[in-house]
Amino acid sequence: xxxxxxxxxxxxxxHLAEAALARGHEVTLFNRGTHAPPxxxxxTIIGDRYTDLAKLRGRQWDAVVDTCGxxxxxxxxxxxxxxxxxxxxxxxxxxxxxxxxxxxxxxxSAPLAQLTSEQLEQANQIDTSGQPSYGAxxxxxxxxxEQAAEQVMPNRVLTIRxxxxxxxxxxxxxxxxxxxxxxxxGEVFAPGRPQRPVQFIDARDLGNWxxxxxxxxxxxxxxxxxxxGSVTMQDVLGQCKLSSGSDAIFTWVSEKFLHREQVxxxxxxxxxxxxxxxxxxxxxxxxxxxxxxxxxxxxxxxAGTISDTLAWARDELPEGALKAGxxxxxxxxxxxxxxxxxxxx
Numbered sequence: 001x002x003x004x005x006x007x008x009x010x011x012x013x014x015h016l017a018e019a020a021l022a023r024g025h026e027v028t029l030f031n032r033g034t035h036a037p038p039x040x041x042x043x044t045i046i047g048d049r050y051t052d053l054a055k056l057r058g059r060q061w062d063a064v065v066d067t068c069g070x071x072x073x074x075x076x077x078x079x080x081x082x083x084x085x086x087x088x089x090x091x092x093x094x095x096x097x098x099x100x101x102x103x104x105x106x107x108x109s110a111p112l113a114q115l116t117s118e119q120l121e122q123a124n125q126i127d128t129s130g131q132p133s134y135g136a137x138x139x140x141x142x143x144x145x146e147q148a149a150e151q152v153m154p155n156r157v158l159t160i161r162x163x164x165x166x167x168x169x170x171x172x173x174x175x176x177x178x179x180x181x182x183x184x185x186g187e188v189f190a191p192g193r194p195q196r197p198v199q200f201i202d203a204r205d206l207g208n209w210x211x212x213x214x215x216x217x218x219x220x221x222x223x224x225x226x227x228x229g230s231v232t233m234q235d236v237l238g239q240c241k242l243s244s245g246s247d248a249i250f251t252w253v254s255e256k257f258l259h260r261e262q263v264x265x266x267x268x269x270x271x272x273x274x275x276x277x278x279x280x281x282x283x284x285x286x287x288x289x290x291x292x293x294x295x296x297x298x299x300x301x302x303a304g305t306i307s308d309t310l311a312w313a314r315d316e317l318p319e320g321a322l323k324a325g326x327x328x329x330x331x332x333x334x335x336x337x338x339x340x341x342x343x344x345x
Contacts, residue, residue: 015207079152096139104286115140168312177325183244194234
């Protein structure tokens with residue numbers, strides 16, 4: 001099988017390329033060449049998807065995987081350029097595309113987010129030369145990108161809606177923060193209830209499954225995440241401690257305290273979404289993945305994800321370079337405040 005990956009050098013795209021190579025497929029990458037490919041034997045076409053799609057003319061692939069489509073005009077242009085060159089278009093979307101995750105069990109039939117014409121115009125004005133940030137527009141844009149691909153290549157699009165993706169080479173550091181923080185040991189500031197469920201997927205499990213789906217020429221829409229309710233925050237931190245062999249002690253602080261001290265969910269405290277006062281996100285960690293599991297999605301043990309992330313981070317991340325997670329000095333200050341507060345906190 002010949003596979004074209006738009007992107008393919010960072011995180012999800014990297015793991016997709018590695019999975020395809022491991023299964024004996026021929027891989028071509030199309031990207032700006034700002035990051036090294038995961039393997040020497042991968043052909044790379046250097047170009048910008050906004051200006052250089054002509055470089056793909058005259059070639060044929062069995063499928064193209066779009067790992068970085070964020071605005072519909074870009075996805076439309078890519079799909080139009082490749083509709084006669086590939087049998088399948090695989091679009092990596094997001095579960096943020098759903099309009100409402102306030103209830104548990106959202107499946108692929110749920111309504112999608114929508115943008116006004118003014119919001120879409122705003123998104124189209126964002127500079128695409130770097131790494132764009134679309135903020136509150138992100139979910140609606142992903143939904144429109146899905147529709148754009150399907151309009152150009154009807155019934156030939158495989159749309160994947162992952163939740164939080166974790167593992168080695170994760171440049172967001174949201175999961176990596178906990179792996180590295182627990183490995184450092186000492187008293188760890190931990191958010192909310194220990195038994196609060198969290199939902200995520202290892203990028204390698206995602207990559208392996210997507211390649212298998214492409215091999216079967218699948219189409220349609222699939223949520224891609226770990227089974228809802230199968231892992232808690234305590235499971236994650238406990239396994240981080242076991243994997244690193246650290247002396248970490250976890251101090252679980254209440255959401256009331258977190259709000260009072262204005263601790264930012266998801267950024268300062270990765271994996272934490274408030275349970276008490278964020279009803280609009282109540283189902284974000286409980287998205288239904290039955291359809292994907294029935295079609296072969298499998299999950300490696302949590303210990304493997306954590307130990308591999310730790311090994312990668314220790315080898316490749318500069319000390320103190322994490323983008324996510326709470327600052328060490330602020331963490332210590334908050335721990336002191338927590339212990340000095342009333343017994344009821």
